Amino acid sequence: MxxxxxxxxxxxxxxxxxxxxxxxxxxxxxxxxxxxxxxxxxxxxxxxxxSKGVKNKKGQESTNRLIDNITAKRKVEAGELKQARGEINAERRKARLKAEAKAKREQLLKLSEEFEGKSKTKGATAEVIKGASPNAKLWDVYNSYKKQISKAAKSNPLGAKEMVIKANKKLEVIKEENANFLAQSRKLIEVSSPTKINASISSPSYREGVEAFSRMVSIPNLKDPINIVDAPPESQGRSFYNLGSNQVYMGVESSSTVIHEMSHWLEEKVPGIRREVVDFYNKRTKGEDLVRLRDVTGNKAYGEDEVTRTDKWLHPYMGKEYKNASEILSMGMEMMYENPAYLAKNDPEMFDFIYSVVRRG
Structure with a gap:
């Protein structure tokens, strides 16, 4: 075969x-x-x-390396894409909020004009609500009336009694108009979804400040707790936030001061806020020298080492120089609470920044 x-x-x-x-x-x-x-x-x-097994093994190793390289490259590209999208979204958020802040400013100024025009006190209310702190201005009006009455009582006791009656009536009207103005003003700058604050307070008098603060900020997933307690005697009535902690020490019973100190806490706990604050501060103070706060304010209570960059801040303290903090957010939030219309009128750029930086939802 x-x-x-x-x-x-x-x-x-x-x-x-x-x-x-x-x-x-x-x-x-x-x-x-x-x-x-x-x-x-x-x-x-x-x-x-x-020999076939060796070749297959080498081929598989080569294939695995190729797959790993492609996977790594895709991860990098995905990360870069995610970062780029994040930056685009951040810019869109800023642009949207800037336009929104401008609209709020216009509403606040219109509201202020309406209250001034409709006031029953012949301009007294207008003088109160024009100030940085209407409630503090109200006390000035009260003390002014008190001095006038005290002086009149020495020469005309009967006339002084009439002055007291009229002054009290006028003060009640100013108080009511001022309260209504502030309630409507603060309502305009509230966020749509108030942030839940995990706060522990040592006194019920601090609760109003905490609640007002929560209505002014929109921070998703803010989990850091905050403890608001009475300041120790050695602080001499000065309130402060202890950097690197969750402790606020209160030297006075004041809602605006609670908001001020909580803003220091917020700036430290939310890195995105801190970065924007630093950028804003640097832009506003570019080329300015440091000066002592006690020299520019005349207030000797400030220490020798407390320095500021004055810029066009509504108060020199806003430009105070720190290593890891600032007074931009704290002073801005305090002013926003005290009288948002005043901030809107006298420093619109600051108003827009404060309005936008705490809205991160």
Whole structure:
């Protein structure tokens, strides 16, 4: 019988059939030639299988490296894309809030004009609500009336009694108009979804400030707690936030001061706010030298080492220089609470910044 023609070196005949080195011979040759060929085939098959395994292993390693490189590249690209989207969204948020802040300013100024025009006190209320702190101005009006009455009582006791009656009536009207003005003004700058504040307070008198603060900021997932306690005697009535902690120490019972100190806490706890505050501060004070607060204010209660960059801040203290903090957010939030219309009118850029930076939802 004619032997089959097999393709060497990858196949050999094993008697009456060809067999590839990757297969098993199904023949059992009886002759010595067939047995020798089968033995040779098995040896070649073993060598071939071993070399194929090495090649496959190297190929797999090369493939794995390629896949890892592609995966890593895609991760980098995904990260860069995510960052780019985040930056775009941040810019869109700023632009949207800037336009919104401008609209709020216009509403506040219109509200202020309406109250001034409709006042029943012949301008007295207008003078109160024009100030940075209407409630503090109200006390000035009260003390002014008190001095006038005290002076009149010395020469005209009966007339002084009439002055007291008129002054009290006028003060009641001013108080009511001022309260209504502030309630409507503060309502305009509230966020749509007040932030839940995990606050622990040592006195019920601080609660109003905490609640007002929560209505002014929109910070998703703000989980850091804050403890608001009475300041120790050695603080001499000065309130402060202890950097690197969650502790606010209150030296006075004042809602606006609670808001001031809580703003220091917020600036430290939300890195995005801190970065924007620093950028705003640097932009406003570029090229300005540091000066001592006691020199520019005339207030010797400020220490020798307390310095500021004056800029066009509504109060020099707003530009106070710190290492890891500022008075921008704290003073801005305090002013926003005390009289948002005053801030809107006298420093619109500051108003827009404060309005926007605490809205991160």
């Amino acid at each position: 004619k032997k089959p023609q097999c393709e060497k070196p990858t196949a050999y005949n094993c008697g009456q059939a060809c067999i590839n080195v990757s297969k098993s011979c199904q023949q059992s040759p009886s002759d010595s030639f067939g047995r020798n060929r089968l033995q040779k085939l098995k040896q070649v098959a073993a060598i071939f299988a071993k």
